[in-house]
Amino acid sequence: MSTRGDGAGPVLVTPSLLRDWPLPAPGEDKYSRGSVLVVGGARATPGAALLAGTAALRAGAGKLTLAVAESVAVQVGVALPECGAIALPETAEGSVKADGLDRISAYLDRADAILVGPGLDNPDLAEELLRALLERESADGGPKDGEGAAVVLDAFALGGLTKIEEQLEPWRGRLILTPNPKEAEILLGRDIGDLESDVAAVAQQFDAVVSCQGIVAQPPSPGGKREPELWKITTGYGGLGTSGSGDVLAGAIAGLRARGTSGAQAACWGTHLHAAAADRLASRMGPLGFLARELADELPALMLELNT
Numbered sequence: 001m002s003t004r005g006d007g008a009g010p011v012l013v014t015p016s017l018l019r020d021w022p023l024p025a026p027g028e029d030k031y032s033r034g035s036v037l038v039v040g041g042a043r044a045t046p047g048a049a050l051l052a053g054t055a056a057l058r059a060g061a062g063k064l065t066l067a068v069a070e071s072v073a074v075q076v077g078v079a080l081p082e083c084g085a086i087a088l089p090e091t092a093e094g095s096v097k098a099d100g101l102d103r104i105s106a107y108l109d110r111a112d113a114i115l116v117g118p119g120l121d122n123p124d125l126a127e128e129l130l131r132a133l134l135e136r137e138s139a140d141g142g143p144k145d146g147e148g149a150a151v152v153l154d155a156f157a158l159g160g161l162t163k164i165e166e167q168l169e170p171w172r173g174r175l176i177l178t179p180n181p182k183e184a185e186i187l188l189g190r191d192i193g194d195l196e197s198d199v200a201a202v203a204q205q206f207d208a209v210v211s212c213q214g215i216v217a218q219p220p221s222p223g224g225k226r227e228p229e230l231w232k233i234t235t236g237y238g239g240l241g242t243s244g245s246g247d248v249l250a251g252a253i254a255g256l257r258a259r260g261t262s263g264a265q266a267a268c269w270g271t272h273l274h275a276a277a278a279d280r281l282a283s284r285m286g287p288l289g290f291l292a293r294e295l296a297d298e299l300p301a302l303m304l305e306l307n308t
Helices: 015-019 046-058 073-079 101-110 123-139 162-167 181-188 195-206 245-258 263-285 292-306
Strands: 011-013 035-039 063-069 084-088 113-116 150-153 175-177 208-212 215-218 229-233
Touching: 011 015, 011 263, 015 263, 015 292, 035 046, 035 101, 035 245, 046 063, 046 073, 046 113, 046 245, 046 292, 063 073, 063 101, 073 084, 084 101, 101 123, 113 123, 113 245, 123 162, 150 245, 175 195, 175 245, 175 263, 181 195, 181 208, 195 208, 195 215, 195 229, 208 263, 215 263, 229 263, 245 263, 245 292, 263 292
Parallel strands: 011 229, 035 063, 035 113, 063 084, 113 150, 150 175, 175 208
Antiparallel strands: 208 215, 215 229
């Protein structure tokens, strides 16, 4: 997909642009559409992991595993029978701990996209979890040069990113970040002045594709082989500002990435679909009051319209 990287402003993400940037073919079975692992879901917030996982499947991912606090794993598996549910160690308060990665080791190895953050409720433990995931890859001599599973970070997982920046080498080139503006300010360590330039700055700082409030940025590749790129979503209702909406966005992007798209394509498609789903719901129900879980149900029809 050819887009501008000449500083002339962001490329507008329109239906015609997406039709010229089609998603991978569905393939013959679920294995050909990739596997998503969601790590999150504290005892008090298991719904966030459910929303993200549902969106990943609605975006076409073939397989889904949710790794959540052990006190809610059975309930999560019943609530979303299409997923595998793995119990992670938790604190007395129900927050997910970082010392249970051995329980999901095989899933980490097989995943095409790993989404960390939805439903994590303790910023310090989220940071420890990120460190443990990175140490595991480093100890295994993990993938290099952007190879390996995509890593999508959302919510409290984003807050810990600045504290582990010196350890990020195993993930550079395959990170996708989905901050809201306040989280983008945390990542930059300053207030946001201009959303477009600041989202691009986050992308460059962390060598990550970034989707933030309708702006998608891709950093330059090492050696300058790829110019930085910027896109702007052209649709979406204010009703997207509802509890759980960000979990749906992160899950949709993870699901699309698992299918074999690039990080930038997954972010552009996922962010557009998320916004267009809000448009559909607003036209039927009104601009406010639709629920985040209803956004995911709109994704398959929207993809069909854009990918045929």
